[in-house]
Amino acid sequence: MRFDDRVAVVSGGANGIGWATAERLLDEGARVAVLDREPHAAASQLEKRAVVDASTSERTAVFECDVTDPASVDDAVAAVLDRFGRIDVVASVAGGDNAVDDGLDEEHWNAIVSLNLHGPVRLIRACREALIASKGSIVMVGSVNGVAAYGEPAYAAAKAGLTLLAKNLAVELGPAGVRINVVAPGTVRTRVWDHQGGPDALSPLYPLGRVGEPADIAAAIAFLASDDASWITGVTLPVDGGSLAGPLATMSRLLPN
Numbered sequence: 001m002r003f004d005d006r007v008a009v010v011s012g013g014a015n016g017i018g019w020a021t022a023e024r025l026l027d028e029g030a031r032v033a034v035l036d037r038e039p040h041a042a043a044s045q046l047e048k049r050a051v052v053d054a055s056t057s058e059r060t061a062v063f064e065c066d067v068t069d070p071a072s073v074d075d076a077v078a079a080v081l082d083r084f085g086r087i088d089v090v091a092s093v094a095g096g097d098n099a100v101d102d103g104l105d106e107e108h109w110n111a112i113v114s115l116n117l118h119g120p121v122r123l124i125r126a127c128r129e130a131l132i133a134s135k136g137s138i139v140m141v142g143s144v145n146g147v148a149a150y151g152e153p154a155y156a157a158a159k160a161g162l163t164l165l166a167k168n169l170a171v172e173l174g175p176a177g178v179r180i181n182v183v184a185p186g187t188v189r190t191r192v193w194d195h196q197g198g199p200d201a202l203s204p205l206y207p208l209g210r211v212g213e214p215a216d217i218a219a220a221i222a223f224l225a226s227d228d229a230s231w232i233t234g235v236t237l238p239v240d241g242g243s244l245a246g247p248l249a250t251m252s253r254l255l256p257n
């Protein structure tokens with residue numbers, strides 16, 4: 001129960017990795033505020049959970065929030081503080097791409113960077129004072145696309161930006177007792193792969209022989225957010241079944257002899 005008496009904000013908490021993170025933090029005792037632009041989906045997840053864990057409704061709240069809109073983020077965080085009075089953990093999970101590589105198109109870049117890089121900045125800015133008061137912790141969800149070239153330059157550059165955002169804020173906020181880290185997932189089984197018939201065709205690219213599950217990423221987020229990681233800040237942790245360990249070696253195993 002690493003998060004007893006702690007309040008966590010999870011952006012993008014209605015689905016996929018964000019929902020798995022919300023569940024993991026709830027399992028470990030946290031009170032959880034889910035911020036998402038799909039509040040009904042979040043409410044329905046929480047209703048289902050309440051059937052097996054009656055404490056869910058008193059320990060959770062859903063706030064409609066679009067992380068691309070600064071006023072929406074400020075309003076949602078103010079509502080979280082109104083409801084719970086403190087913020088100890090920020091899990092910035094909301095993000096994604098549109099699975100279209102629009103090259104260097106202006107509108108595409110603005111949209112992707114606003115969601116994946118500027119979105120976390122807006123959330124951190126809104127939570128900053130509360131995190132300093134609680135000596136809290138921030139975990140942002142990046143991607144292996146932000147570590148090596150897997151395609152989609154706008155998405156990749158935005159996710160890569162999180163690494164230097166974390167390093168700089170780690171230095172700035174460390175003296176106030178606030179930590180900030182990034183997890184960089186490989187392929188994870190969420191709805192984003194539905195249109196491609198699921199992610200399993202990519203399993204051979206993973207030395208550990210499978211793609212990731214949302215719970216794999218949630219476990220790493222919970223670790224970095226917890227006191228178990230109390231001397232870790234400013235890092236980007238790949239959670240990727242080994243895909244970044246040796247991409248060429250992995251691919252060479254798949255070539256015919």
Ligand SMILES: NC(=O)c1ccc[n+]([C@@H]2O[C@H](COP(=O)([O-])OP(=O)(O)OC[C@H]3O[C@@H](n4cnc5c(N)ncnc54)[C@H](O)[C@@H]3O)[C@@H](O)[C@H]2O)c1
Pocket residue numbers: 011012013014015016017018035036037038065066067068093094095096097115141142143144184185186187188189190191192
């Ligand atoms: N699934 C993967 O293979 C994978 C791999 C690496 C990184 N990621 C990253 O993990 C994160 C979660 O992705 P997922 O696969 O769970 O996707 P998902 O679509 O299942 O969940 C994303 C959640 O974010 C919310 N969201 C999207 N835009 C938002 C906005 N503007 N404001 C507020 N909420 C918003 C959605 O409503 C949804 O609930 C993203 O940042 C994504 O880039 C995913």
